[in-house]
């Protein structure tokens with residue numbers, strides 16, 4: 001079995017705040033459908049997958065999409081961004097700077113670091 005080259009996770013719990021009222025459609029279900037449609041249209045179904053996820057712990061950044069194994073985090077993503085995410089990021093390997101969440105803002109691993117586990121498994 002081969003691996004996916006890109007696995008996109010779309011948070012289905014995001015409720016974009018007022019700061020994302022930009023006239024675009026911020027709807028996780030429609031976004032996932034648009035991403036899947038573009039993946040299918042470009043014949044990428046064998047290599048690229050788009051799945052719903054629960055909260056990705058970046059709730060202040062609007063609609064979240066994370067792409068693995070590249071670990072590219074996008075925030076404030078609208079349905080209108082689906083085509084260029086697939087075309088520019090997945091196919092061409094370019095990060096969309098207007099959507100990218102800077103690494104220093106990511107909370108990945110910060111909780112794990114604060115919950116120190118002793119070598120014997122207790123904490």
Ligand code: FES
Pocket residue numbers: 011012013014015054055056057058059064
């Ligand atoms: S609700 Fe979407 S990242 Fe938390």
